[in-house]
Amino acid sequence: MATYDLLLLAGDGIGPEIMAQTKRIIGWFNDNGEHQFNIQDDLVGGASYEAHKNPATDEMMAKAMAADAVLFGAVGGEQWAGVPYDERPEAGLLRLRKDMELFANLRPAVCYPALATASALKPELVEGLDIMIVRELTGGVYFGEPKQITGEGNHKRAVDTQVYETYEIDRISRVAFDLAKKRSNKVHSAEKHNVMATGVLWKEVVARVHGEDFGGVELYHILADNCAMQLVRNPKQFDVIVTDNLFGDILSDVAAMLTGSLGMLASASLGAMGTDGKMKAMYEPVHGSAPDIAGKGEANPIAMIDSFGMCLRYSFNMGREADQLQSAITQVLANGLRTADIMQDGMTGVSTSGMGDAILCELEARA
């Protein structure tokens, strides 16, 4: 029996509500599974700003570095619109990604059979959809310097900088090719080499890595705007999409919505394997803090719970338990239970905790 330390950062908005349900699921695995999870909670984002005037304190960061994995809820909200740029809630999330060197963000877009009709696209376009977006997460325009606004009044000038170095593209493309080998063996690499120098380098490095080590994987270079269009035209042509930080942010929201709701999608942010054999990792839903429904018990906890499922699979090699959790969620949806975001005619509406109850019940049935 192994014991794993988890740091839970619920954050803002609906974060605490969906994390509360995830805690119940973790508790269930503690009671019924082979391994034990030690849970520690801390503040991040706006919640941390309120308490410490800092969205990610050094103390919290030390806990995140020491944990076997971090579960992250969501950050942000209108009430922090006026705080200085470096202290805004999102800066807390970006610090975690950067300091933990979580360069590989895996965002699966999987359409649950019961939700094919909840998509904005025709059901036949999304039924059976299973895409993996691999987003570079610690580089690009999110972190490039200079990043500043200069000047005064009506004559200001703002600069963001998109930077990529060879090693960053090399390592993220390897993650994508490795994943593709375990899936349908196809990678689309999305960039804008027609207008961006980083796009030219991106394409060049991905092609080299492919030629050197992954010749057996089908590779397509695709312009990022065309990729967005193809995602809504014929999404099932894709298997793995590898792309930079900003395009990945956008394309993953598009892919998420194909599956019916942003409230359904989990993600894993993975670092390099350390010399101790441990990989730093953080798991978070793709959706944000949804301040409009916060505190109402309406939020869909599935993306957060499923993020814990990804944690079981990727951090602890607990594939059987991850499958068990996945099958419980699939069954709950097949039973017709729906939170407001995925509600449809003839289905049964449930609250955030009602969804947690139902998943626990299905887990019990599989124990």
Ligand code: IPM
């Ligand atoms: C995401 C989010 C974040 C991002 C925000 C909250 C900073 O949109 O994880 O996709 O832009 O990366």
Ligand code: MG
């Ligand atoms: Mg986003």
